[in-house]
Amino acid sequence: MENALAEIGVFGGSGFYSLFDNDSDRQEKWVETPYGLPSDKVVIGKIAGRKVAFLPRHGANHQYPPHVINYRANVWAMKSLGVTRVIAPCAAGSLKKEVGLGHFVVCDQFVDRTTGRIDTFYDGPIATHVSSAEPYCPEMRKVAYEAGKEAGITMHETGTVVVIQGPRFSSKAESRWFTGQGWEVINMTQFPEVHLVKELEMCVVNISLITDYDAGLIGVEPVNHSEVVKVFTQNLSNLRTLLVKLIEKLPAKRSKCECGEALKHARF
Numbered sequence: 001m002e003n004a005l006a007e008i009g010v011f012g013g014s015g016f017y018s019l020f021d022n023d024s025d026r027q028e029k030w031v032e033t034p035y036g037l038p039s040d041k042v043v044i045g046k047i048a049g050r051k052v053a054f055l056p057r058h059g060a061n062h063q064y065p066p067h068v069i070n071y072r073a074n075v076w077a078m079k080s081l082g083v084t085r086v087i088a089p090c091a092a093g094s095l096k097k098e099v100g101l102g103h104f105v106v107c108d109q110f111v112d113r114t115t116g117r118i119d120t121f122y123d124g125p126i127a128t129h130v131s132s133a134e135p136y137c138p139e140m141r142k143v144a145y146e147a148g149k150e151a152g153i154t155m156h157e158t159g160t161v162v163v164i165q166g167p168r169f170s171s172k173a174e175s176r177w178f179t180g181q182g183w184e185v186i187n188m189t190q191f192p193e194v195h196l197v198k199e200l201e202m203c204v205v206n207i208s209l210i211t212d213y214d215a216g217l218i219g220v221e222p223v224n225h226s227e228v229v230k231v232f233t234q235n236l237s238n239l240r241t242l243l244v245k246l247i248e249k250l251p252a253k254r255s256k257c258e259c260g261e262a263l264k265h266a267r268f
């Protein structure tokens with residue numbers, strides 16, 4: 001869209017509440033949606049000459065915990081601004097020792113362990129079944145991985161994130177179970193966020209910032225929230241560097257993925 005207010009959307013997570021500190025031309029805007037207001041004002045600014053919209057998914061004061069976020073309003077707001085690509089970084093726990101603190105994982109799969117969240121825009125009357133086979137955009141994943149490598153960050157090219165309901169953290173038994181499945185990352189916000197992005201035919205990439213080891217990993221202290229925020233804050237400058245490089249390197253047009261046609265085979 002030539003006249004789009006923004007082409008790239010970024011959801012901020014725990015500890016990550018602003019993006020354009022150096023852009024004095026940035027604009028703030030409440031976006032109304034059919035699903036109510038998003039978590040906060042969207043801030044629109046420029047990074048590397050590209051129009052970028054930023055929205056902290058928990059609100060600017062972290063007032064919306066993962067299980068009460070209005071995911072549909074947040075995602076709809078991005079779409080209505082003209083966004084075609086969404087970057088959805090998040091703080092996350094590691095389920096494997098080799099996925100260390102401060103590492104970034106570009107997840108390629110999710111496992112949904114949430115309950116009761118509204119996870120679709122399509123409640124009928126037209127039955128719409130959008131595929132989750134490849135939830136994340138292959139082109140954006142590749143560019144994000146390369147951007148992180150260039151920035152000197154320890155990157156994992158793939159990973160499965162299990163998304164738990166929260167707000168509680170996992171029991172040791174649950175955590176051992178997740179690790180036993182071979183999954184790498186645990187988080188509370190990727191679902192339904194990324195699926196809703198896909199339902200609106202936008203591309204989405206996750207960057208999981210590993211801030212702690214989950215409760216079941218033997219010999220490692222269980223997580224508490226202040227630790228999460230501390231490690232996350234230390235990694236914020238890495239994330240910002242990666243984001244700028246990723247935005248710089250993203251081709252102007254989408255040509256190497258099918259995210260823009262997610263509805264094509266979804267309806268009968």
Ligand SMILES: [Zn+2]
Nearest residue numbers: 137203257259
């Ligand atoms: Zn895509």
